[in-house]
Amino acid sequence: MTDAREPGGPEAEELEEPQSGFTTPTTPALMEYGRRWWQGVKAGELGAMPIIVGLIVIVVTFSILDDKFLTERNFTNLLLQMTAIATMAIGIVFVLLIAEIDLSVAYVSALGGVVMTLLLRPEDPGWPWWLAILVALAITTAIGFVHGVVITKAGVPSFVVTLAGFLIWSGVVLILTTQYSTAGTIRIQDKTVVGIANDFLSEVQGWILALAVVVGYALSQVRTAVTRRARGLDAKPTVLIALQIGGLAIVTAAAVWFANKDRGVPKVTLILLVFLVAWSFVATRLRFGRHVYAIGGNPEAARRAGINVDRVRIMVFMISGFMAGVGGIMLASRLRSVATNTGGGNLLLLVIAAAVIGGTSLFGGVGRVVSALLGALVITSITNGMDLLGLASGTKFVITGLVLLAAVLVDAYAKRRRAARGGV
Amino acid sequence: MANTPILSCRDVSKAFGAVQALDHVDFEVLAGEVMALVGDNGAGKSTLIKGIAGIYPFDHGEVLVDGGTVHIHGPRDAAKLGIEIVYQDLALADNLDVVGNMFLGRERTRSGIVLDEERMERAARETLTELSVTTLQSVRQTVSGLSGGQRQSVAVAKAVMWNSRIVILDEPTAALGVAQTRQVLNLVRRLAERGLGVVIISHNLHDVFEVADRITVLRLGQRVAQLERAETTQQEVVHAITAGTLERVPGMDETDAEAVEG
Numbered sequence: 001m002t003d004a005r006e007p008g009g010p011e012a013e014e015l016e017e018p019q020s021g022f023t024t025p026t027t028p029a030l031m032e033y034g035r036r037w038w039q040g041v042k043a044g045e046l047g048a049m050p051i052i053v054g055l056i057v058i059v060v061t062f063s064i065l066d067d068k069f070l071t072e073r074n075f076t077n078l079l080l081q082m083t084a085i086a087t088m089a090i091g092i093v094f095v096l097l098i099a100e101i102d103l104s105v106a107y108v109s110a111l112g113g114v115v116m117t118l119l120l121r122p123e124d125p126g127w128p129w130w131l132a133i134l135v136a137l138a139i140t141t142a143i144g145f146v147h148g149v150v151i152t153k154a155g156v157p158s159f160v161v162t163l164a165g166f167l168i169w170s171g172v173v174l175i176l177t178t179q180y181s182t183a184g185t186i187r188i189q190d191k192t193v194v195g196i197a198n199d200f201l202s203e204v205q206g207w208i209l210a211l212a213v214v215v216g217y218a219l220s221q222v223r224t225a226v227t228r229r230a231r232g233l234d235a236k237p238t239v240l241i242a243l244q245i246g247g248l249a250i251v252t253a254a255a256v257w258f259a260n261k262d263r264g265v266p267k268v269t270l271i272l273l274v275f276l277v278a279w280s281f282v283a284t285r286l287r288f289g290r291h292v293y294a295i296g297g298n299p300e301a302a303r304r305a306g307i308n309v310d311r312v313r314i315m316v317f318m319i320s321g322f323m324a325g326v327g328g329i330m331l332a333s334r335l336r337s338v339a340t341n342t343g344g345g346n347l348l349l350l351v352i353a354a355a356v357i358g359g360t361s362l363f364g365g366v367g368r369v370v371s372a373l374l375g376a377l378v379i380t381s382i383t384n385g386m387d388l389l390g391l392a393s394g395t396k397f398v399i400t401g402l403v404l405l406a407a408v409l410v411d412a413y414a415k416r417r418r419a420a421r422g423g424v
Numbered sequence: 425m426a427n428t429p430i431l432s433c434r435d436v437s438k439a440f441g442a443v444q445a446l447d448h449v450d451f452e453v454l455a456g457e458v459m460a461l462v463g464d465n466g467a468g469k470s471t472l473i474k475g476i477a478g479i480y481p482f483d484h485g486e487v488l489v490d491g492g493t494v495h496i497h498g499p500r501d502a503a504k505l506g507i508e509i510v511y512q513d514l515a516l517a518d519n520l521d522v523v524g525n526m527f528l529g530r531e532r533t534r535s536g537i538v539l540d541e542e543r544m545e546r547a548a549r550e551t552l553t554e555l556s557v558t559t560l561q562s563v564r565q566t567v568s569g570l571s572g573g574q575r576q577s578v579a580v581a582k583a584v585m586w587n588s589r590i591v592i593l594d595e596p597t598a599a600l601g602v603a604q605t606r607q608v609l610n611l612v613r614r615l616a617e618r619g620l621g622v623v624i625i626s627h628n629l630h631d632v633f634e635v636a637d638r639i640t641v642l643r644l645g646q647r648v649a650q651l652e653r654a655e656t657t658q659q660e661v662v663h664a665i666t667a668g669t670l671e672r673v674p675g676m677d678e679t680d681a682e683a684v685e686g
Contacts (some may be wrong), residue, residue: 293517293520297518300515301517365517418569
């Protein structure tokens, strides 16, 4: 991989000033930034805009329709409900980025939960919680590996392979749960594991978390801006950075304050945040992430650039398997048990919908890890709001389906705009 | 100009089944010159450059860089020798920005882990500035928003950024309008002025006569002419493309006969 040749040639160090053509490295005014952003939106680079608009619409609608929606109790409930979906959707974001799909996530997550639960049964074999979790995650990651290998080496579309996985792993879950329990439900008795999705941070811990989030974001933003300016590149306007940090601080503080009025910030939210930051880092700051995007944009270009496309694809399916396992453990922990129907219902639909509604393109190459969080927030808010209103299951399915359809239409529209603008 | 060609192919042949795509072809390009490679469809132009790129091996003959025989087994080997090829479809990822594309597969990192965006961005800007590619608004815009000429410029800049010495361009002006064709041809000239050996494949003789120093004509897998641009005319080149004298009649060669019988 090491390439002795350096870009730019011997003159590279001498050119202090870019001579022409580019915006000068002075800070462009806030207005200029806003104008460029709006141009991007018009050209189909919508980013998080539709989702934030959608979220506002949802919150306003449901708080008008039901006065229990915007209460602190319901807010913490919402945080608990969305976490597993958001966690699994992170894996799906990676899969969608390389323009593939993983239909097996729901049952792979169930298998993760079941394996962990079986290993935890007192005295049989009664493994420590960390070992049970580790083994469960190793298994779901290995399943992702197998899916990836079949998809890349046999050249079978991921749609078919993971559909087969959907059946296979649902079968395995059924076999395991019926074999080890007569009632079809296996309870989790380990305190730590039950605590994952049922414990809350103390008030002080909640505030420390909020502070860590804001300071961490501020540091990374400021550091980037400072390095860029030091190297003579144009950076975000200071005003904009300040506004973004301020905005994040307000939202985070409001969320923690609101949650603290009830039981506090759920522990599981902290776990989700850690995964969000870590995978965002992988997607945007590492070579691997760059290659994931490149494969989604143009696999042939990636191949010719010397990227081992198959290896990246397999690793993406492993990420999907791993995150499915994490989500499955969270779900099992929240219900304090696994059962024959674990992983069933509309879990798969909700997870994929979360990634897509969050703004990850089904066409590959476009999307961000954080869209898993935003999408999960939207989809759980809708489910939660409809539950409060006591709507019938049929109605709920129809509405959820319509929201997903709307998100896909926005995606298709944005893609057309991008294509219309692009060259030829 | 140096007398030893920076790149040359001696007596190379390539057959696909019974089809003799290249039949004992000689080809060369000097440092600092633009060599045009012309010929009708099926003349063997693509086969020749794919062989040089190492996408498949030649059946016969050798490739020399700076007069020394080299063995190219894939694009990576070609890149190591300083040979870069800009294919017609450009191989750009639309969703990545200009910098991301120029460094694709060869990203610079800080301490081997984190992408060094600032360093890559500077290097990309410097290369584009050196090539006088001035029409880009920003190197941070995604390639999807670029015009055909800009995309071609990015693809070329990507190829020369790695101190490459030989750049092969496959139909760089095929899909472009008048103004953008001019942009790209100017860029091609500048590459030669920088001392690179440039090979340009084109169907457009007007472009060829504007930019090339010499012209190699292929017909039915054989080299039928190698002409100095200054000493020839478009008519002469057209004649060579369509009716140039073949040394061997395809299908009558002994090796061909054997291939058919076998």
